[in-house]
Amino acid sequence: MSSDQLLSLIQSTAPLVWNIFESEDENTAVASYIISQIMLLYTDGGRGGINLEPLQEYIEVTNVETVGLSINNPKARVFVGKNCSFQKVSISGSNEAYIFIGRDSFMANCDIACHSKKNVLVFGFNCRIEGLFVHIYGKFGFCVTAPGVTVQSGSNFCIQENSYIIIGSDSMLSTQVFIRTSDSHGIYDLETRGRINHARPVILHPHVWISRAVTINKGAEVGAHTIVGQGSVVQGRLIEHSVYAGAPIEMVRSGVTWDRRCAENIEENHDYLNNHFLSTFKKNSEQRFFSDPYESYTFLASYSLALAGRPSNLLRNTTTGTEGERLLLVQLSALRAAFLERGLVARSRLAKSKPNNPPTKPRLAVLMMQRDEASLLVPWIQYYGNQFGLENLYVWDNGSKESSVLNTLYEYEKLGLNVDYSAQSGVDFRRKGVILGKKIQELELSGNYDFFIPVDCDEFLAMEMSPGHVSVNKDDILDHLGEFANEVAPLGISAAYNNVLWRLNEFVRVYHRKTLFRSGTFKIMDHGYHVGETKCSAEKVQTNLTYLHFHYKSYDLMLSHSLNKLRPYLDVDNAENLKNAAESNRLAAFIVEGEDAYRARFMRQDALLIDDMACRLRQIGVENSKALWAVSAD
Known part of the structure; x- marks a missing residue:
């Protein structure tokens, strides 16, 4: 599941939990547990899967009943699954809190302090947590740790300001790992007097290995199967199947996964993906694997994830897998009906948890610097705004004087366009590669985008299906970019279609170097975005993207x-x-x-006629598209 889907799910379910808390319903614990488990489903892509145990299999415990567990908060309700054991575990605070500890878990020398109202803390089954300090200060803050997670001594989770931490299944955190969702103190802008450092959640996806003495700052997101080297400082988004290290953190390698077993126990020719996942699939399919729909689904998802998103023909073609998927859908439907019958989950929200959702499209940020582009600015904004959303366009004005240009910027800024007026000089224009590059690095930290497209005002991104056949269909562009979801090298564009003046729909195909970047990889680019480097490579990987270049x-x-x-x-x-x-x-x-x-x-014989391009641009939202060829509108 992509990070934006995960965030969408949490944003839609968390308020439901909070509303139930506010209602003081006697079933608060039941509802919060079920919703937390649904969240766990979406954090789990590891080997164990989710076991949605009925709440009645948990026991609400007190100090008297549980050896090694000290509950010093009279308003805390603690639910413990079967076969759990505790050594010197303290639960403190003075406000209401709901804590769930899954079956077969072990906790030792842990301090859990819920300092604000209505906090939720969930540990999935078969977790091993030693020497962990969890402090939740913000109202409604929560921490969800999926099944199979291990945390070693001296680690600290600090959650503030209504934020949360989520750790995906089978993740391994070493000693002295610090995770914070806030800076703890306010930082304010002197001009606006507004606060500029609000808390942001931290998400670790399944099967993440965090080494000793790593600090994970607010807003960080670590992709599945990724390894973070010791002593690193994590911020922003780290892509899946990669190795990162350093302070500031940088990618060291991509295209990897890791094995939890100690190195001396791994045979020399061990094929982790095939031997582990396939043997687990065969063993469980013969026993009870598909009796649990959540476990079935998350295992199939994890296998696909382990293969870096490539579909598994092996699973797809096996009789057992096909029958299991059929049974899975039946059981999911039954479980969904049971939830709806209880009225605990809204139908529209529950629909988001279906396993057959189509993959999400990549999220693009488009960046551009302009000065008095009176004829092109409105078509550019209309084209990219309708394709990818005004809120995802970042425009620097380089000292425009024409009132029509400034009015256009002001009006579209009210509608959501991001405009920066700080780069006003000619020196700034010559440094636009640096200025836009800094913005890319800033946006990478937000985790809101998958790709960054730096362009000029006369360049309209398109897809070259074949030479002379160009598509401006948004899905064609995004689907093609999705093919580079794991690419760490800079992405190249090698051709553009220059407009031929006074000849509607005609272009000349020319060599045209441009560079774009996948999020988390950017290092540097030149003034014209012709050459760029990522943290791993200076050599481009060519795409089939192109530009309609309204250069003339x-x-x-x-x-x-x-x-x-x-x-x-x-x-x-x-x-x-x-x-x-x-x-x-x-x-x-x-x-x-x-x-x-x-x-x-423009009296050329080699021009290509691209049928109805002006009409297609007008359908996208470019109102006076014929003017791009200097042809009068009808």
């Missing part, structure tokens, strides 16, 4: 635009200076050669 404008617009662009660096009123600059600068060349030579550029 009518002569009057081109002349005005070129003079405007050159004026900060060149005395454009000096003919000799312009002539010298024209040898290496295309804008100066346009000015020097004159209108007739400029028009002659």
Whole structure:
């Protein structure tokens, strides 16, 4: 399950828990437990699966009943599964809290303190937790630890301000691991007087290995099967199946997984994926595996995840697997009906937990710097805004003077466009690769995006299905980007389609170098986004993406635009200076050669007609699309 789906699920279920708490319903513990277990389903992709045990199999315990467990909070309700054992475990605080400890778990030398109202703490079955300090300060804060998680001594979880920590199944945390969802103290902007450092949740996906003395800061998300080296400081999003280390943290390697067993116990030619997952599948399918729908589903999901998202033909083609999937759907339907009958889960929310949801599309951030692009700014915003959402567009204004441009920015900013007015000089324009690069690194920390697309105002991202066949369908673009979900090298675009003026729907296909980046990999890029490096590679992996490049404008617009662009660096009123600059600068060349030579550029025989492109752009939302070819609207 992707991180945005997980967050969506938690955001939709957590308020339901809180509402039940506020109602003081006597079934609060039952409801919060079931909802927490549904959350566990979505954090689990490991080997154990989820065992949704009935609450009656848990015992609500007190100090008198449980050896090794000291409950010093009179308002805490603690539910313990079968075969659990405790040594010097203290539960403190003075406010109501709900704590669930799954069967076959072991806890020793732990201190759990719920300092605010209505906190939830869940440990899945078969966890081994030693020397852990959990402190929850914010109202409604919660911590969910999925089955099979191990935590060694000296680790500390600090949850504040209505945030949460989620740790996926079969994850392994070494000693002295610190996880914090907040900075603990406020930081304020002097100009706005607003606070700028609110708490953010921490999510560790299944089968994560966190080494000794690692600090995991607020807002961090660690992908499944990823390893974090000792002493690292984790922030932002770490991609799945990778190794990270350092402070600041950097990717060391990708395309890996790990084995919990000690190294001396691993045979030399051990094939972890095939031997472990396949043997577990065969053993459990013969016994009780498919009797538990949650366990069945999460195992199948984990196998697919372990193969880095590639579908498992082996499972798909086995009779047992097919029958198991059929039975799984039947049992899921029955379980869903039981939940609905209890009225504990809303139908629309429960629908999100179906295992057959289609994969989510990649999330894109598009970044662009412009100055007085009067003819292109509105079409650019309309195109990318309708394709990917205004809130995902980041525009820097580089000192525009034209009122139409500034008004456009102001109006679209009210609708959600992100506009930055801090880069106003010519020096800033020459540093736009650095400026946009810093924003990419900032957005990587948010975990809200999968890919970053730096573009110019005349570049409209599209998909080249084959040379001469170009699609502007959003799904074609996103589906193709999804193929690079695990790529750590910079992604390249090698061709663009330049518009041919005064000839509607005609383009010339040209060589055109551009670079884009998958989240978590960015290192550096040049001024024009032609060359870029990631933390792992400087060599591009080419995509089939392209640009509709509306590079050419009518002569009057081109002349005005070129003079405007050159004026900060060149005395454009000096003919000799312009002539010298024209040898290496295309804008100066346009000015020097004159209108007739400029028009002659477009009397080409090699132009490609791309049927109805103007119409397709208009359908996307580009209102006056014909103007992009300098053709008058009807």
